[in-house]
Amino acid sequence: MNKITMACLIFLGCLTACNTKKSNQEQESVRSLEELRTEFTKLKFGMFIHFNMGTYHEKEWVAPGQDPMSFNPTKLDLEQWADAAKSAGMKYAVLTTKHHDGFCLWDTKTTDYDVASTPVKGRDIVKEYCDAFRSKGVEPHFYFSIWDRTLGIEDSITSKDIELIKIQLKELLTNYGKIPTLTFDGWGQCGTVWTMEDYIEIRDFVKALQPEIMITDHYQVVRHVKHGFPLEEAYKINDFLHFEEPSGKNPKKKKFAPEGNKFAAHQGPTIQSKWFWKKRFLDEDPMSVEEIVDQRLNVLADRNCNLLLNVAPNPEGLIDDNVVQRLKEVGEVYLNKK
Numbered sequence: 001m002n003k004i005t006m007a008c009l010i011f012l013g014c015l016t017a018c019n020t021k022k023s024n025q026e027q028e029s030v031r032s033l034e035e036l037r038t039e040f041t042k043l044k045f046g047m048f049i050h051f052n053m054g055t056y057h058e059k060e061w062v063a064p065g066q067d068p069m070s071f072n073p074t075k076l077d078l079e080q081w082a083d084a085a086k087s088a089g090m091k092y093a094v095l096t097t098k099h100h101d102g103f104c105l106w107d108t109k110t111t112d113y114d115v116a117s118t119p120v121k122g123r124d125i126v127k128e129y130c131d132a133f134r135s136k137g138v139e140p141h142f143y144f145s146i147w148d149r150t151l152g153i154e155d156s157i158t159s160k161d162i163e164l165i166k167i168q169l170k171e172l173l174t175n176y177g178k179i180p181t182l183t184f185d186g187w188g189q190c191g192t193v194w195t196m197e198d199y200i201e202i203r204d205f206v207k208a209l210q211p212e213i214m215i216t217d218h219y220q221v222v223r224h225v226k227h228g229f230p231l232e233e234a235y236k237i238n239d240f241l242h243f244e245e246p247s248g249k250n251p252k253k254k255k256f257a258p259e260g261n262k263f264a265a266h267q268g269p270t271i272q273s274k275w276f277w278k279k280r281f282l283d284e285d286p287m288s289v290e291e292i293v294d295q296r297l298n299v300l301a302d303r304n305c306n307l308l309l310n311v312a313p314n315p316e317g318l319i320d321d322n323v324v325q326r327l328k329e330v331g332e333v334y335l336n337k338k
Contacts (some may be wrong), residue, residue: 073317147186188219
């Protein structure tokens with residue numbers, strides 16, 4: 001056998017080995033939906049973070065077109081948020097990257113109604129969030145409102161609207177590393193009309209960017225609650241379910257994941273009395289350790305459902321001291337019981 005033949009055989013052998021290795025890596029990198037759902041429900045406890053333009057106007061739903069200069073977190077500290085989440089034993093977090101008025105916490109090419117037009121210009125809040133939480137071992141996940149009142153994405157969604165949404169989603173899903181889940185809101189139950197066709201187009205676009213990302217859409221459980229839409233059907237549309245427990249402590253309004261639930265899910269109450277920060281929070285007592293650990297975490301653990309507890313940072317960009325303390329107390333009980 002001459003040197004040329006030997007070299008060719010060696011090359012072909014290496015090529016086959018490399019292709020086999022690449023094929024195995026590709027198979028390992030894209031897990032099945034059921035595997036992803038199982039991994040998700042192992043997280044058990046997460047922090048929902050409502051921090052956006054509503055923080056600065058004491059509104060749950062801010063009117064469109066607010067002055068970006070009103071968004072002014074003078075002491076913004078994402079490390080503090082991450083430390084608070086870790087102290088409670090939380091394994092993931094979900095940030096409101098864009099709420100219903102359309103203000104974006106990152107520098108987007110689609111609008112000036114974003115963080116780059118504020119007093120904290122030059123800081124990318126989404127990046128700081130991802131970096132800070134990952135550094136503490138807490139997974140960063142995203143919330144994104146389809147309804148955008150400033151850019152006029154309301155009522156029926158047009159093809160132009162979808163293209164704009166895709167640009168924003170591509171920015172979020174290509175610039176910040178792996179994002180395990182994406183939560184859609186403001187779609188169907190609020191100011192926009194939900195259609196299966198729109199959903200499939202946007203979902204497929206997202207999955208092409210990040211094949212392992214799981215998507216949930218708030219509207220699917222709303223359809224179940226208000227219109228008798230079967231949860232089984234909602235689960236075919238969503239990769240996991242989001243049970244939105246209304247804010248406040250009125251036990252008559254509690255909406256829990258149903259007993260015997262087998263669908264991967266999380267449930268979202270608020271540790272304070274509303275989603276976005278209010279001045280009165282300073283004088284309120286946050287949800288108690290017992291309410292969080294015994295009445296939710298321990299109950300939901302048997303219902304295949306995580307607890308996604310909303311925490312609202314204040315206008316300075318910090319979590320209030322009373323909430324930081326409560327989360328620490330939760331961790332002292334919850335982590336010792338695990």
